[in-house]
Amino acid sequence: MVWGCQGGIQDRPPTIVFLTQGPESFQIDFLISSQAYGATLTRLDPKISDWIAAGLITGEQGAGIRAFEAARPGGNWLYYSFLGLAGGVIGLGVIALVATNWAEIPDAVKLGCDFALLMVLAWAVWRWLDAPGEGTAEILLLLFVLLVMASIGLISQVYHTGGELYQATLLWSGITLAAATLSRRGILPELWVTVALWSLVGVIVDNPWGPFFDAHPERWLATLFALPLACALIAHGLRGVAGAAGFVHGFRQWVLLGGLVAVFSVDFATLDSHRDMSVGVLVVGIALAMILGVGLWRVSSSPLRRLLGVVLIGIYVLLHLLVVLTPVGSWGSALLVITLFAVAALDAAARGESRLANLLVLFMGIRFLVLYFDAVGGLAYTGFGLIFTGLLILSMLLLWRRHRVVLHDWVERMAA
Amino acid sequence: MNRVWTAFALLLPIVVLAGITVQRQFNLQGREVILAIEGYDPRDFLSGHYVTYRVNYGISGLCRDLVADDREQPGYVCLEPRFFASGVPQAGSCVLVLRGHCQGGRFVAGIERFYIPEGSASLLDQAVRGKRGEIVVVVSGDGVGQVKELLIDGRSWRELSGE
Numbered sequence: 001m002v003w004g005c006q007g008g009i010q011d012r013p014p015t016i017v018f019l020t021q022g023p024e025s026f027q028i029d030f031l032i033s034s035q036a037y038g039a040t041l042t043r044l045d046p047k048i049s050d051w052i053a054a055g056l057i058t059g060e061q062g063a064g065i066r067a068f069e070a071a072r073p074g075g076n077w078l079y080y081s082f083l084g085l086a087g088g089v090i091g092l093g094v095i096a097l098v099a100t101n102w103a104e105i106p107d108a109v110k111l112g113c114d115f116a117l118l119m120v121l122a123w124a125v126w127r128w129l130d131a132p133g134e135g136t137a138e139i140l141l142l143l144f145v146l147l148v149m150a151s152i153g154l155i156s157q158v159y160h161t162g163g164e165l166y167q168a169t170l171l172w173s174g175i176t177l178a179a180a181t182l183s184r185r186g187i188l189p190e191l192w193v194t195v196a197l198w199s200l201v202g203v204i205v206d207n208p209w210g211p212f213f214d215a216h217p218e219r220w221l222a223t224l225f226a227l228p229l230a231c232a233l234i235a236h237g238l239r240g241v242a243g244a245a246g247f248v249h250g251f252r253q254w255v256l257l258g259g260l261v262a263v264f265s266v267d268f269a270t271l272d273s274h275r276d277m278s279v280g281v282l283v284v285g286i287a288l289a290m291i292l293g294v295g296l297w298r299v300s301s302s303p304l305r306r307l308l309g310v311v312l313i314g315i316y317v318l319l320h321l322l323v324v325l326t327p328v329g330s331w332g333s334a335l336l337v338i339t340l341f342a343v344a345a346l347d348a349a350a351r352g353e354s355r356l357a358n359l360l361v362l363f364m365g366i367r368f369l370v371l372y373f374d375a376v377g378g379l380a381y382t383g384f385g386l387i388f389t390g391l392l393i394l395s396m397l398l399l400w401r402r403h404r405v406v407l408h409d410w411v412e413r414m415a416a
Numbered sequence: 417m418n419r420v421w422t423a424f425a426l427l428l429p430i431v432v433l434a435g436i437t438v439q440r441q442f443n444l445q446g447r448e449v450i451l452a453i454e455g456y457d458p459r460d461f462l463s464g465h466y467v468t469y470r471v472n473y474g475i476s477g478l479c480r481d482l483v484a485d486d487r488e489q490p491g492y493v494c495l496e497p498r499f500f501a502s503g504v505p506q507a508g509s510c511v512l513v514l515r516g517h518c519q520g521g522r523f524v525a526g527i528e529r530f531y532i533p534e535g536s537a538s539l540l541d542q543a544v545r546g547k548r549g550e551i552v553v554v555v556s557g558d559g560v561g562q563v564k565e566l567l568i569d570g571r572s573w574r575e576l577s578g579e
Contacts, residue, residue, distance in 0.1 A: 103533040103574070111437060115430065122426040129422060148429045155433065157531040159440040160466075160563040162524075175432045178425035207488070 044069060087139045088191075091146025098154045107158045114151050121147060129182060138185050145176045145188065166202025169195050181243055189246030190253065197254055201227070218281050224265050225320050226285035228258035229313075233292050236299070256356070259316070259344075260363070263337055266323050267367075270333040277324045282317075289317045308347040315340045331385075334371045338364050444564060446556035447512060449495055453549045465537040466529050467544050467566070470522070471551070475500050479518035491518040493525070495555065515559035527553050527561045536577035543568045543576060 048062045057065075102110075121144040128137040152168050155161070173196035180192040205219045235251035238244040293313045300306035319336045322328045345360035372386055453469035473493050481502050482489045492501045494510035500523070505513055516525030530551065532540050543549055552565035566573040 100534050103536070115434065118430050118433075122430060125426055126422060144426070145429075148433070151429075151433050155437055155440065159443075160527075160530050161440070162526045162529045171432075175429040178421070178428055182422060182425055 087142035087187075088146070091143060091149070094147060095150045095153060098150045098157065110154060111158060114147075114154050118144070118147055118151060125182070138183060138187070141179065141183055142188055142191075145172075145179055145192075148172060148176055148179075164202060164206065166199045166206070170199035170203060173199050180247075183246060186246040186249050189244075190250035193247060193250030193254065197227070197231070197258075218277055221266065221269070221277065221320075221324075222281045222284060224258070224262040225282055226288055228255045228262060229285055229288040229292055231255045231258055233288060233295070236292075236295060263316070263319070263340060266320055267333050267337050269323055270328060270330050279321070279324055282320055282324060285320070286317060289313050302350065305347065305350050308343060308350060312340065312343045312347055315343060330371070334367055338367050341367070440562065443556050443560055443562045444554050446554045446560075446562075448564065449512070449553050449555060450550050450567070451553055452547075453544060453551055454547045465534050466531040467537075467540055467549075468529050469544055469549065469551075471525070471528060473500075473523070474498050478523045479521055482518045488517040488519050491516055491523050492559070493523060512555055513559045514553075514555055514561050516561075525561050527551065527563045530563055530566045532566070532573065533577070536573070539577055540566070540568065540573055543573075 045066065048057075048065055051057045052059055052062045121140060125137060125140045125144055128140060131137065149169075149172050152172055156163070156168065173192065176192065177196075180188050183189055201223055204223050205216065231251045231254045235248050235255065238248045238251070293310050296309040296313070297306055300309060315336060319333070319340060322336065323333065341360045341364045345357045345364070348354075348357040348360060368386060368389070372383075452472040452474075454472070473495075475493065475498050478493070478500050479489075479491055480500075482491065489502070492503070492505055492510075493499075493514045493516065494501065494505050494512070495514055496511035499505075499510075501510075502518075514525050516523050518524075540549075548569050550567040550570070551563050552567065553561045554564050555561050568576045
């Protein structure tokens with residue numbers, strides 16, 4: 001007899017437990033997805049207690065599972081989070097010291113000490129990288145890359161170089177990418193992804209690049225529209241690449257964050273009824289959306305997820321097209337935004353990411369609230385509209401609840 | 417982890433930063449020019465306080481021939497004799513040229529910023545705003561300018577701030 005049960009872990013594939021009945025006793029086999037950083041013990045702990053109480057596993061087996069998970073690399077995520085915080089705070093302190101600009105110290109001494117410290121940290125990372133206990137190497141690596149950032153600031157200060165902050169961070173991103181690949185935790189790669197993306201956005205937004213992008217608003221719209229799509233493509237491309245799990249996680253986080261910012265920004269843009277932009281602003285993003293859509297359709301294992309992914313991208317593109325090409329107002333935009341969040345919530349639920357799904361449902365609620373406060377067309381009109389919409393949602397929920405198996409099969413046949 | 421890759425990853429930032437430092441230091445070997453300035457004091461997250469200013473080249477019509485929008489367009493200021501050119505000055509027409517670009521109708525040569533200690537920021541900012549400031553710029557043979565010193569009333573800023 002084989003049992004399978006699933007527990008969703010935020011932003012990670014489910015942990016699947018199979019119980020197989022051997023000749024004398026139950027044996028437990030765990031299959032943990034290769035993408036997981038390690039199951040969160042606090043999430044497993046109540047389940048283990050329930051399994052023991054239900055007689056599925058013995059107390060000894062439960063203790064063995066707890067010990068196994070606690071010893072797993074990445075099991076102590078809180079410990080490593082605080083390690084990263086400590087390293088980050090120290091690094092910021094170094095940057096602040098550099099920024100203080102101690103004029104009493106000759107420039108040659110400042111630079112000499114800086115490079116000496118860089119070499120010492122580099123040696124220390126080299127020394128401890130493969131040693132047992134990953135925390136030491138990880139914090140040293142974090143300190144090293146933060147000191148690189150401080151060094152860029154110091155050189156700029158000593159030689160009075162001009163330029164924008166994003167140019168400095170772009171340089172930092174380029175010369176520390178290789179170092180970021182040495183990290184075995186997610187902290188440094190995620191930091192690197194955030195800084196690199198910020199730098200790229202700065203480069204794109206701060207410089208005109210063609211006939212459709214002369215003005216800042218156009219460059220912002222184009223960038224925000226394309227950013228989450230580009231991050232999704234990169235994350236998909238890096239899946240399965242050895243040592244890139246941290247980068248994948250970082251880019252996936254920015255798919256969500258960038259997508260939310262893009263949706264809210266374009267939704268907000270509908271407040272300006274005199275907007276005047278060309279569809280050329282969206283060309284790059286539309287191209288990325290098409291590539292991503294085709295890619296998702298081909299690689300998604302589940303027909304439901306395939307369909308949801310493509311629909312999600314389609315609504316995202318449609319929302320932006322309507323805002324750029326038509327005088328669509330707040331109501332039209334709200335309808336699309338809410339639909340987008342609904343589909344995204346379904347997709348998150350299909351992946352077992354219940355917290356993300358709940359968050360997206362919350363955003364739907366917030367958008368409804370904004371609609372109410374807008375009171376477009378008067379309070380009465382808005383009130384009836386909201387009541388109708390709420391009843392519609394309830395009806396759809398009841399329909400889903402009663403006929404979900406049939407609907408699920410129908411969706412899968414459509415997507416197959 | 418591959419030791420060769422590890423060594424490369426750790427040495428790359430150090431080598432690049434050392435190269436930038438050497439290049440900047442090399443740029444200080446050119447000719448010195450003193451230029452009048454006027455400006456204000458913001459703060460840079462990485463490098464601290466600095467005064468930024470508009471350099472008075474003593475030339476009217478800077479960047480006038482170029483489109484006054486956000487795009488960067490190459491421009492050249494000849495410091496001996498003083499004139500502006502949208503293209504590289506012809507050989508023999510200019511003894512010392514400063515390379516930069518025009519953006520939004522302003523000529524920018526990468527010399528518009530001078531970093532100062534936090535404690536002196538306010539004092540120096542007032543002096544620069546009061547048009548008492550000048551900068552010593554070193555211009556290399558290929559036209560790259562680099563700020564070397566900030567003068568207030570003809571003297572080093574350190575004398576004004578009492579350092």
